[in-house]
Every structure is written in C-alpha cells, then in structure tokens.
Amino acid sequence: xxxxxxxxAVVTEPTPPQRVLPTAVVALLVAVLCALAxxxxxxxxxxxxxxxAGVDALLVVLALVALLPLVPAxxxxxxxxxxxxxxxxGRLAPARHQAASGREHAHTAMGYALAVLICxxxxxxxxxxxxxxTRTFLRWEFLRSSFANVLDAFWINVExxxxxxxxxxxxxxxxxxxxxxxGRAGRPLRWLAIAYVDTFRAIPSIITLYLxxxxxxxxxxxxxxxxxxxxxxxxxxxxxxxxxVAEVYRAGIESIHPSQWAxxxxxxxxxxxxxxxxxxxxxxxxxxxxxxxDFIGLQKDTALIGVMGVTDAFAQSRxxxxxxxxxxxxxxxxxxxVLITIPQARYVDRLLAKEQTRTGRS
Amino acid sequence: xxxxxxxxVHKNYGDHEVLRGVSLEVAKHEVVCLIGASGSGKSTLLxxxxxxxxxxSGEIRVAGDVVSGLGVDxxxxxxxxxxxxxxxxxxxxxxxxxxxxxxxxxxxxxxRAEAEEKALALLDRVGMKDKAGAYPDALSGGQQQRxxxxxxxxxxxxxxxxxxxxxxxxxxxxxxxxAIVRELAQDGLTMLLATHEMGFARxxxxxxxxxxxxxxxxxxxxxxxxxxxxxERTRQFLGRVLASGRL
Ligand SMILES: Nc1ncnc2c1ncn2[C@@H]1O[C@H](COP(=O)(O)OP(=O)(O)O)[C@@H](O)[C@H]1O
Ligand SMILES: [Mg+2]
Numbered sequence: 244x245x246x247x248x249x250x251x252a253v254v255t256e257p258t259p260p261q262r263v264l265p266t267a268v269v270a271l272l273v274a275v276l277c278a279l280a281x282x283x284x285x286x287x288x289x290x291x292x293x294x295x296a297g298v299d300a301l302l303v304v305l306a307l308v309a310l311l312p313l314v315p316a317x318x319x320x321x322x323x324x325x326x327x328x329x330x331x332x333g334r335l336a337p338a339r340h341q342a343a344s345g346r347e348h349a350h351t352a353m354g355y356a357l358a359v360l361i362c363x364x365x366x367x368x369x370x371x372x373x374x375x376x377t378r379t380f381l382r383w384e385f386l387r388s389s390f391a392n393v394l395d396a397f398w399i400n401v402e403x404x405x406x407x408x409x410x411x412x413x414x415x416x417x418x419x420x421x422x423x424x425x426g427r428a429g430r431p432l433r434w435l436a437i438a439y440v441d442t443f444r445a446i447p448s449i450i451t452l453y454l455x456x457x458x459x460x461x462x463x464x465x466x467x468x469x470x471x472x473x474x475x476x477x478x479x480x481x482x483x484x485x486x487x488v489a490e491v492y493r494a495g496i497e498s499i500h501p502s503q504w505a506x507x508x509x510x511x512x513x514x515x516x517x518x519x520x521x522x523x524x525x526x527x528x529x530x531x532x533x534x535x536x537d538f539i540g541l542q543k544d545t546a547l548i549g550v551m552g553v554t555d556a557f558a559q560s561r562x563x564x565x566x567x568x569x570x571x572x573x574x575x576x577x578x579x580x581v582l583i584t585i586p587q588a589r590y591v592d593r594l595l596a597k598e599q600t601r602t603g604r605s
Numbered sequence: 606x607x608x609x610x611x612x613x614v615h616k617n618y619g620d621h622e623v624l625r626g627v628s629l630e631v632a633k634h635e636v637v638c639l640i641g642a643s644g645s646g647k648s649t650l651l652x653x654x655x656x657x658x659x660x661x662s663g664e665i666r667v668a669g670d671v672v673s674g675l676g677v678d679x680x681x682x683x684x685x686x687x688x689x690x691x692x693x694x695x696x697x698x699x700x701x702x703x704x705x706x707x708x709x710x711x712x713x714x715x716x717r718a719e720a721e722e723k724a725l726a727l728l729d730r731v732g733m734k735d736k737a738g739a740y741p742d743a744l745s746g747g748q749q750q751r752x753x754x755x756x757x758x759x760x761x762x763x764x765x766x767x768x769x770x771x772x773x774x775x776x777x778x779x780x781x782x783x784a785i786v787r788e789l790a791q792d793g794l795t796m797l798l799a800t801h802e803m804g805f806a807r808x809x810x811x812x813x814x815x816x817x818x819x820x821x822x823x824x825x826x827x828x829x830x831x832x833x834x835x836x837e838r839t840r841q842f843l844g845r846v847l848a849s850g851r852l
Contacts, residue, residue: 505657506694510708510760511683520707524698 257335260326260342263349267319270349270356274312277356277363281309284363284370291374309359316352319345382571389563389572396559397579400545403473403555407480407545408538414481415488420518422493436489443486448479449547455479456551476548484541491533495526535591539584546576608633608795609654609764614663614673616646616653616819623649625819626663631764631812634793638806640830641816642842647799648691650816651766654797655679655686668763684712687762691769693749695741695756701728702737705756713760720759727755731785747778754785765789767798803846807831815839 285302292298322345329338369377421429422436443451456475459467467475499522507517549558556579560572609631616624623646631637639647652658654665656672656679665673672682695704705724709715715723728734731751741749750770757765767786771779783805790796790809800806806813806827813830815823815838823836834840 502690502692502694503696505652506690506696508679509655509657509683509688509690510756511680511712512708513680516711520711521696525696528698 259330259335260339263319263323263326263342263345266346266349267316267323270319270352271313271316274316274352274356277312277360278309281359281363281366282306284366285309287370288366291370291377309363312352312356312359314352315348315355319349319352321345322348378569380570380574382569385563385567385569385571386575389560389567390575392563393556393560393572393575394579396554397556397576399473399553399555400542400548400557401583403476403480403545403548403553404538404542406473406477407484407541410477410481411484411488411538411541414485416492416523418485418489419492419496422489423496425514440486440489443482444490446483448483448544449550451483452476452479452547453550455482456548456553472548472551472553476545476551476553479551480541480544480548483544484537487537487540488534491530491537492526494533495530496522498529499525532591532595535587535594539587542584543580546580606633607631608635608668609797610664610666611650611654612664612666614650614653614665615661616649616658617661623819624653624660627816627819627821629814629821629824631795631797633795635811636790636796636798636809637812637814638810638827639797639799639814639816640801640803640806640842645816646819647816648768651688651768651797651799654766655683655688657688680712684708684760685763686766687757687760687764688766689750689753689757689768689770691772693741693746693753693773695749695753697741700738700740701733701744701752704741704752705759708756708760724755724759727758728752730788731755732781745778746774747781750774750782751785754782754789758789764795764797767796767800769799769801771800771802801846803831803843815842817842 285306289299289302294302322341326338326341326345329335329341418436418439421432422440424430424432455478456472459470459475462468467478470478496518503521503525504517507521508514512520545555546557548555549561554562556576557573560576563572564570607630609629611627611629614624614627615622627646627650629637639650641647649658653660653673654667656677660673663673664671667682667685671677672679695701696707699707702721702724705728706717706720709720709723710717713720725734725737728737731754733748733751733755736744736748736752741752744752754770770786771782774782779802783802786796786798787805787809808827810827812824813827814821815830815834815836817838823830823834823839830839831843834843
C-alpha cells in the first residue's frame with residue numbers, strides 16, 4: 244500500500260531540469276585548451292615555413308577558426324542563467340527547454356574543440372623535428388618535377404584496373420554459376436569452382452602477380468609467353484579478384500527468395516532461363532555495393548604490379564624518389580589513388596543508403 | 606473425362622511423411638477445393654502436381670500422360686499446369702506487363718506484340734490494364750494477386766493450381782480476387798485450389814476434399830462435406846472454422 248502511494252508520488256511530482264553549469268564549465272575549459280593547442284601548432288608552422296604575408300594571413304584565419312568552439316560554450320552559460328530564471332518563476336517547461344538547449348550547446352562546443360585538437364596535433368606533427376617530416380614527404384620542387392612522370396605511369400594502373408575489372412565481372416559470374424549448378428551432373432564443376440575460389444582467395448595477390456608475371460614466360464607457355472606484361476598483370480589480378488567476386492555473386496544469387504525460383508519454374512522457364520531472366524537481374528542490384536568494394540581493392544592492388552617488372556605509377560615514383568632522396572613522388576601516387584577512389588566510395592555509400600530506404604520501406 | 610489423375614502419391618521431407626497415399630481425380634471443367642488444417646499437406650500436394658517437388662511413389666497423370674517420375678519434360682508440363690501462390694511471387698524487377706508476357710515470349714515462342722496484346726486483354730478483364738506499366742512494389746496485395754493470376758493464365762494452362770491465394774490479403778481485398786476465380790470457374794477452367802474460404806468453396810466447388818495429415822480423409826460435393834460430414838475429424842475442423850467466423 245505504502246509503496247504504491249510512493250511510486251504514485253514519484254510519477255506525479257514533476258522533475259525540475261538539472262543544472263547545466265558544470266557541463267558548461269567543462270566545455271569552456273576544453274574549448275580554451277584546444278584553441279591554445281591550435282595556436283601553438285600554427286605558431287610552430289609559421290616558424291617552420293617563414294611564409295609570405297598571404298600565407299600568414301591564412302594562418303591567422305585558421306587560428307580564429309580554432310576559437311569558434313568558444314561560441315557554443317559561452318551560449319551554454321546563457322542557457323543555464325535563463326533556466327534558473329524560468330525555474331524561479333515556476334515555469335517548468337521553458338526551464339527544461341533551456342536546460343536541454345544548454346547541454347546541446349556544451350556538447351557541441353566539446354565536439355568541435357576536440358576536432359580542433361586533433362587537427363592541431365596533425366599540424367604539430369608535420370612541423371616536428373624542425374620540419375624534417377614535411378620536407379621528407381612534401382617538397383614543392385619535387386612535386387612539380389615528378390608529377391608528369393608519375394601521372395603518365397598511373398595510366399598503366401588505370402588500364403590494368405579497368406581491364407581486370409571487366410574480366411572479373413564475367414569470370415566471377417561464371418564461377419558463381421558453376422558453384423551453384425544443381426544435381427549429380429553439376430558436382431564435379433561445383434568442386435572445381437570451390438577449389439578455385441579457395442585457392443585464389445588464399446594466395447596473396449602479390450604472389451599471384453609474381454608467379455604469373457615470371458612463371459608463364461619462364462615455362463614458355465604458348466600464347467601467354469607472348470603477352471605483354473600489362474596483360475599478364477590483368478590476368479593475375481583477374482585470377483585473384485574473380486574468386487572474391489564469385490562469392491559476392493553467389494551470396495547475391497542465394498539471397499533471392501526461393502519463391503522467385505518456384506514462380507519462374509512454375510511458368511515453365513528452365514533452370515538457366517530462370518537464372519538469367521529472374522534471379523541474376525535481381526541479384527545484381529544487391530551486389531553492386533560489395534562488388535564496388537572489391538573493385539576498389541583491385542585498383543589498389545595495381546600498385547603491386549611492379550613486382551612483375553611493369554613500371555606502374557608506384558614503381559615510377561620509387562625510382563624518382565630514390566634519385567632525389569625524397570618521398571614526395573610517392574605521395575603523388577598516394578594522392579592519385581585517393582582521388583580516383585573517393586568518388587567510388589561516395590557512390591557506394593549512396594547505393595547502400597538507397598538500398599536501405601528501399602528495403603526499409605517494403 | 607478425368608483430366609488430372611493423382612494415384613496413391615507419397616511424399617516426404619526427410620523422415621517426415623507429408624503425403625501418405627493421396628488419390629484424386631479432377632475432370633475437365635471441374636473445380637476441386639482442398640480444405641484442411643495448416644500443415645495437412647495442401648501446398649505440398651499442389652507443388653507435386655506441377656513437379657516443383659518430386660514425389661517418392663505413386664503416379665500423377667495430366668491429360669492421360671504420366672508427369673511424375675524421371676524423364677518428364679517438366680517445362681512442358683508446367684505450361685499446361687498454371688500455379689498461383691499465396692505470396693503472389695511477382696518478379697519485382699519487371700513491370701506488370703513484362704511479368705505477364707515473360708513466359709509466353711520466352712517459353713511459348715509468341716511474338717512480343719502478340720503476347721502483349723493478349724496480356725493487356727487479360728489485365729483488362731481483372732481491372733488491371735491501367736497498371737500494365739507499374740512495378741509490383743507499387744501495387745496493393747490484391748492487385749498483385751490479380752496480376753499473378755493473369756500471369757498464370759497467359760500461358761493458356763489446361764488446369765490452374767491456386768494455393769491459398771487470398772490468405773495473405775487484407776479482408777477487404779479478398780472479394781475482388783475471389784470474384785475473378787469465380788468467373789474463371791464459370792468459364793469452365795479446370796481448377797484445383799487450396800483454400801480457407803469455406804463460403805467460397807461451397808459456392809464454386811464441384812468437389813471438396815478434406816485433407817488431414819497427408820491423407821484425403823473425406824471428399825464429396827460441397828453439400829455433403831459442409832452439411833453432412835461423415836468423419837469426426839472433418840466435423841471438428843469445420844467446427845473450428847465456424848468458430849473463427851469463416852463459414
Ligand atoms: N520444404 C519443406 N521442407 C521440410 N518440410 C516441409 C517443407 N514444406 C512443407 N513441409 C512440411 O510439410 C507439411 C505440410 O506442409 P504444407 O503442404 O505447406 O501444408 P499446408 O499447405 O496444408 O499448410 C508441414 O508439416 C510442413 O512443415
Ligand atoms: Mg500451405
């Protein structure tokens with residue numbers, strides 16, 4: 244009886260909003276400390292670069308940006324004051340509203356301040372050791388002198404990547420379909436498909452590249468021994484990545500509900516026709532995101548084709564780098580890879596989001 | 606003349622015997638309703654008839670020809686035996702029109718124009734002509750099921766198998782779909798349907814079979830089965846259905 248009365252009291256008694264002040268104080272401290280760290284980092288950058296006035300102005304702007312988290316931190320104090328006033332006047336709902344807004348401001352200040360701190364740390368790192376790090380990785384004159392060479396060689400990477408991707412689309416599907424063949428007749432082909440996937444998924448692609456690149460020539464294998472190194476690279480990467488993509492296809496095909504098979508077969512469509520007109524077209528939609536992920540992996544692995552004697556962008560950049568004792572050319576390759584990958588990554592994100600809303604709706 | 610003959614069919618999934626000697630004859634233009642509790646084997650029986658499931662023993666004949674066992678051209682069989690499923694199973698990546706014309710074009714060897722003309726005529730009959738370009742996602746359950754019926758009819762099947770085609774529909778949509786089946790029955794299409802709609806079964810069936818644990822326990826005209834069931838199990842089943850307000 245008493246406990247019942249107590250819980251009732253707890254339920255009906257409105258709870259006043261908690262104070263925001265402690266959170267606001269912490270937020271202000273964090274914002275100030277992070278701004279200080281940013282100022283120090285920028286100062287050390289200024290000393291290292293001894294830059295012209297234009298760049299110095301930029302540094303000043305950056306320092307001001309680092310102060311921005313102070314704005315929400317200060318606002319949190321205002322919210323706390325207004326919360327107190329509302330509460331004193333017995334206006335509970337507005338008081339709660341101010342408290343929530345104050346906490347939100349304080350948290351925002353901390354989030355932005357921490358981001359400033361991380362950026363400051365990165366800037367400081369580039370200036371450490373009296374700027375030796377920056378000079379090793381990024382020298383304007385080497386960037387200028389190596390850019391054309393490296394970009395030229397990068398087309399080989401693009402060529403190999405696109406060639407292998409096209410082949411992988413076909414070979415991967417063939418292997419996946421082999422692996423899904425039904426019945427006793429399909430068994431040997433199923434086993435072959437499984438053996439292929441198991442083998443080439445296990446072998447590091449650099450080893451496959453090496454073996455294909457030198458082995459086929461060494462053994463004087465007809466046809467293959469006359470192929471250009473670029474073609475051998477395409478073949479090697481196709482071997483490796485078809486094994487991944489076959490699994491992606493298979494997962495996609497198996498994710499189609501069996502009732503689709505039943506419906507198609509009940510209309511008199513054969514196994515192959517059902518696969519071609521009903522199952523694979525639906526599966527392809529679902530596998531585009533994982534497929535693109537594997538393609539990004541393939542693109543990056545084109546940096547390994549140097550082991551078979553092809554002068555791709557990475558090999559070219561290492562050559563240049565060792566001439567000038569500086570890693571700037573390698574950074575150029577890295578940036579090129581980033582530049583071609585980012586649009587694809589965003590595209591995958593978009594597709595995934597679209598798939599999410601689609602399946603979420605149905 | 607007996608058109609569909611099912612003789613002593615046994616079917617099991619692993620150790621579980623689902624059909625234990627089912628025999629059934631369906632004459633041309635007849636409408637046979639399968640009733641029975643969930644799990645009694647109605648769907649399995651229908652799937653065995655068009656060879657979506659292999660049977661262990663027994664024999665199934667369509668138009669005098671044995672269609673069970675090895676060496677049967679299942680794709681030809683299935684052109685004669687249409688099927689409509691509880692969950693519609695339309696192809697979501699194809700428009701309504703493409704769903705309907707797929708089999709006539711790919712399997713029946715018709716020209717696309719011819720198939721589309723016929724498909725549109727059939728869609729018109731079920732009030733779905735204006736949705737010919739729509740995708741299944743954009744249709745209600747009742748509309749999808751009407752398209753699924755048209756899809757099965759587009760190959761000119763000699764017999765239609767319908768597996769609880771209204772079970773997944775909202776109650777207010779059931780009537781439309783049943784009206785179409787009723788019309789097909791009046792046109793003389795041979796049909797074998799599993800259903801929980803007892804009122805409908807009473808109206809359209811020429812024969813009602815009560816399935817219980819993989820056996821046809823009782824069969825007869827709707828009047829015999831619904832008004833004067835002989836078997837205790839049938840009475841119990843109908844009593845339960847009555848209690849749930851579906852008779
Ligand atoms: N693919 C399957 N694998 C194993 N058991 C199944 C399968 N399909 C159906 N069954 C079993 O067979 C029995 C009959 O199922 P079903 O024919 O769907 O009954 P109904 O359609 O009358 O509800 C049930 O016990 C069910 O669990
Ligand atoms: Mg069923």
